[in-house]
Amino acid sequence: MHQQIRLFGAIAVRPAVIALIPQFESATGLTVTVKWEVNPTVKKQIEAGEAFDLVIINPSMVQDLTATGKVKAASQVAFGRVGMGVAAKAGSRPLDMGSVDAFVHALKSAETIAYASDGTSGGYFSGLLDRLGIAEEVRPKLVAVPGGQTASAVGRGEAELAVVPVTSILAAAPEVVLAGRFPAELQSYIDFAIGVSANPRDPEAARQLSEFLTSASVDQILAAKGVERR
Structure with missing residues (x-):
């Protein structure tokens, strides 16, 4: 039996999965090596020949990889979902995110807002600005940050706020805090699935x-890290 499992997954689930791996390794004697990229990059690299044993990305991407023969047919299972949130620097003034109006006001008031321009969350946020009719006012404030570093950019002082999956915000503590989740009317859950x-x-x-x-x-561990089961 090979003693090493190659796991390739989306950055948004990294904090949660990393917290689980030691438990699995201790129970099985197996070793898990990990690689993380934003969802589209994971898919592209696997399509280009990246070797892996298990993948965790958006369900539609697992389906695409199954159709092209990269993922084993019928191996796809749901992993969980991650909501969107707003990150702020620890110690900064509290923000009101309790309504759509309050959320819009927070975005308009911020000097700079970091977002993952190359990830699923960044694509959703960009479209949301259009839907809310504030794209022209807010887009000049946006700071494109590579996936996995978006929340940390707030802690480093590169942006006042960051819009990113909740998992990434919780993982950036204690320098960064979860200022609030997106209001229910605007919330978008990013679903994740596993494929072999x-x-x-x-x-x-x-x-x-x-x-x-x-x-x-x-x-319980996943919930504490920001991943919700359905």
Whole structure:
């Protein structure tokens, strides 16, 4: 049996999955190596030949990889979903995010707003600005930051606020705090699914990791890291 499982996943779920891996490794004696990119990049790299045993990205992307023979048919399972939030520097003035009007006011009042321009969350936020009719006013304030560094940019003083999945904000503590989640009317949940490679080095090991990550026993840890189960 191969002792190493190659996990390739989306940056948004990194904080939650990283918290679970030691438990899995201790229970099985297997080792998990990880690589993280924004959702579109994960898909592109796998399509280009990146070797992996297990992938965690958007469900539609797992389906695409299954259709092209990269992911094993019928191996897709739901992992969870992550909501969108606003990050602020620890110690900064509290923000009101309790309504659409308050949310819009916070965006208009901020001097700079970091967002993951190359990720799923960045695409949603950009479209949301258009829907709210504030794109012309807010877009000049936007600071494009590579995925995985968006929330941390606030802690480094590169932006006043950051719009990013809640998981990334919680992981950037204590320098960064969750100023608030998107109002319910504007909230967008990013869904994630797991797929097993069509050519895993060790099919049984990959299956074990997939089952562990989707088991009810880890729900509490995932929730604390910002991943919601349906």
